[in-house]
Amino acid sequence: MKTRWVVLIAVATFSLTACGGGTVNTGSSSTTEATTNSEEVEVSSRQLTAGEEKYSSTCVGCHGPDAQGIEGVGKPLAGTTFINDKSTEDLVAFIKTGRGPSDPENTTGLQMPPSGGNPSLSDDDLTNIVAYLKSLG
Numbered sequence: 001m002k003t004r005w006v007v008l009i010a011v012a013t014f015s016l017t018a019c020g021g022g023t024v025n026t027g028s029s030s031t032t033e034a035t036t037n038s039e040e041v042e043v044s045s046r047q048l049t050a051g052e053e054k055y056s057s058t059c060v061g062c063h064g065p066d067a068q069g070i071e072g073v074g075k076p077l078a079g080t081t082f083i084n085d086k087s088t089e090d091l092v093a094f095i096k097t098g099r100g101p102s103d104p105e106n107t108t109g110l111q112m113p114p115s116g117g118n119p120s121l122s123d124d125d126l127t128n129i130v131a132y133l134k135s136l137g
Contacts, residue, residue, distance in 0.1 A: 043131040051132030054125045058116040067136055072108060079137030088134075092126045 056065070062074030069076035077083050083091065098114040099106050106112075115121045121129075 043135065047128050047131050048135055050125070051128035051130070051135075054121065054129050055132055058118040058121065059129065062110075062112070062116075067133060073110065074112070075107065077133050077136075083130075083133050084137070088127060088130045091130045091133075092123060095126050095129070 055063075055067070059067075059074075059077075062070060063077050064070050064074070067076065067078035075082075086094070096115055098116075099112040101109050101111050115126070
């Protein structure tokens with residue numbers, strides 16, 4: 001599965017570079033567009049469902065069931081520039097690393113643990129969570 005993502009990302013990067021943008025078709029007949037840094041990538045409904053499930057089991061405690069955040073615990077995510085303006089790769093890397101309480105951009109003073117405190121999350125899981133969050137707005 002990891003190899004499939006690497007190939008898909010490589011093809012998408014090549015296609016976007018060669019064509020100057022556009023839509024990359026993942027071959028799924030049921031897709032949704034997720035926009036990242038002015039590139040459009042189609043995401044399957046299966047990816048969104050998987051992302052929502054992982055979000056609900058890992059992220060919801062701090063960021064809320066609707067990704068609108070929980071005051072003093074976790075920032076809003078749905079429709080934010082933080083989510084919408086960063087690439088999927090940058091967001092996956094951020095989630096994998098987390099954010100410490102001493103980070104200047106941490107406004108809650110609480111630790112965001114690496115992988116949201118769920119070390120069993122794979123890169124595919126994190127990519128699906130990001131796709132789900134991007135689909136929210």
